Structure formats: C-alpha cells, structure tokens
Amino acid sequence: DAKTTQPPSMDCAEGRAANLPCNHSTISGNEYVYWYRQIHSQGPQYIIHGLKNNETNEMASLIITEDRKSSTLILPHATLRDTAVYYCIVRVGGPPLIYNQGGKLIFGQGTELSVKP
Amino acid sequence: GAGVSQSPRYKVAKRGQDVALRCDPISGHVSLFWYQQALGQGPEFLTYFQNEAQLDKSGLPSDRFFAERPEGSVSTLKIQRTQQEDSAVYLCASSYQAGGGPKTQYFGPGTRLLVL
Numbered sequence: 001d002a003k004t005t006q007p008p009s010m011d012c013a014e015g016r017a018a019n020l021p022c023n024h025s026t027i028s029g030n031e032y033v034y035w036y037r038q039i040h041s042q043g044p045q046y047i048i049h050g051l052k053n054n055e056t057n058e059m060a061s062l063i064i065t066e067d068r069k070s071s072t073l074i075l076p077h078a079t080l081r082d083t084a085v086y087y088c089i090v091r092v093g094g095p096p097l098i099y100n101q102g103g104k105l106i107f108g109q110g111t112e113l114s115v116k117p
Numbered sequence: 118g119a120g121v122s123q124s125p126r127y128k129v130a131k132r133g134q135d136v137a138l139r140c141d142p143i144s145g146h147v148s149l150f151w152y153q154q155a156l157g158q159g160p161e162f163l164t165y166f167q168n169e170a171q172l173d174k175s176g177l178p179s180d181r182f183f184a185e186r187p188e189g190s191v192s193t194l195k196i197q198r199t200q201q202e203d204s205a206v207y208l209c210a211s212s213y214q215a216g217g218g219p220k221t222q223y224f225g226p227g228t229r230l231l232v233l
Binding site: 032034041043044046091103106107109110 | 148160161173212222225226
C-alpha cells in the first residue's frame with residue numbers, strides 16, 4: 001500500500017470549513033483513498049473513501065486531484081465535536097486480493113485537527 | 118445495537134506480569150482485527166481472524182504476544198512477561214465481511230495498558 005503524508009496539526013474556527021490535505025504521490029491505479037478519524041479516547045471511525053471522482057456523504061467531502069497524487073478532506077461546517085486526529089490511508093479497495101491478508105489498515109500519524117470556538 | 122466492546126478499559130501491570138485483553142465484536146461479524154497504538158502514533162496492525170482462524174499474525178511484535186478466537190466470536194489478546202515498551206492502547210475492530218473491507222471495520226474503544 002502506498003504511503004501518505006499529512007501535516008501533523010491544523011486549527012479551524014468553529015462553523016468554518018476544515019480542509020485537510022494528504023499527499024500520496026506513489027498511489028497505484030487500483031488503490032483507493034480512505035479517511036478515518038479518531039476522537040480522543042475512542043477507536044478510529046470511517047469517514048469516506050474514493051478512487052478518482054470526488055465523493056460526498058453526510059460527514060464530509062473528498063476531493064482527489066486529477067493525477068490522484070493528493071487529496072483533501074473537507075468538513076464543510078466544523079464543530080467542536082470534529083476535534084480529532086484525521087488519518088488518510090491509501091490501499092486497494094474492496095475485498096483483499098490475497099485471501100489471508102484481510103483488510104488490515106495501515107495508519108500514518110495523521111493530522112490533529114483542533115476546532116476552536 | 119451494541120458496538121465492539123473491550124475489557125478492561127484500563128490495565129496497569131508490573132513488568133513481567135502476564136495480561137489478557139478481551140474483545141467482544143459485533144454479533145455476526147466474521148472478521149476481527151487487533152491493533153496496537155503507541156502514544157502519539159497511529160494504530161499498527163497486529164493480527165487478523167476470520168471466524169476462528171487466525172489468518173494473519175504478521176504484526177505481532179514478539180512471541181510474547183498471542184491471540185485467540187476459539188469460537189469465532191470473542192477474542193483474547195494475551196501478552197506474556199510484559200515489558201515497558203508494551204505500554205499502549207490495544208484496539209479491536211470487527212467487520213461482517215470476510216476479509217474485512219476498510220469501509221466496514223468498526224472499532225472498539227480500546228484497552229489502555231500501562232506497564233510499570
């Protein structure tokens with residue numbers, strides 16, 4: 001799975017959009033971009049994923065550049081409860097190609113987002 | 118419905134002591150994962166079960182770490198002769214999919230282990 005690079009920390013004002021960047025310059029054609037977040041003292045939580053088209057769900061939007069070497073997670077109206085560490089993960093999507101590999105996730109260090117009043 | 122639960126939530130052990138950490142996955146979930154998260158770091162994969170079969174244990178750091186899921190539901194992660202470097206949060210995740218697709222993994226709150 002390709003490696004990702006994220007800034008270690010970011011601040012955002014409550015009610016404003018939070019834009020979290022991720023670089024994945026070695027991404028392969030069959031690898032998806034996944035975003036998870038981890039609120040303090042909780043386990044990671046899936047947010048969104050995409051292959052090459054932009055995606056939106058009830059939690060966030062994902063913008064992937066045309067060359068797929070970077071992406072941005074957008075929280076359109078950040079709240080205090082969005083304060084968390086956000087992880088960008090790149091991996092082959094769907095069921096694993098190798099039966100016994102499972103769907104293990106390879107996390108980096110993530111971006112610590114602080115939403116301030 | 119109930120999510121993934123882990124017990125104990127906190128464990129303090131003396132160096133050299135054996136510990137057992139329990140994970141109760143969501144009912145019916147086929148896949149179960151264990152991850153280790155050191156302070157300030159992202160979670161790192163330890164091992165993976167599909168039902169009772171341990172299909173991947175490539176992340177276990179040493180032979181002091183042992184995991185089991187004998188009936189394909191509850192899992193136990195055992196650490197023998199604990200060392201200070203074992204201090205971390207141990208996370209369990211489960212998925213209804215065989216293979217456990219990334220989108221469908223549900224994590225528990227973790228067990229925070231401190232080895233003195």
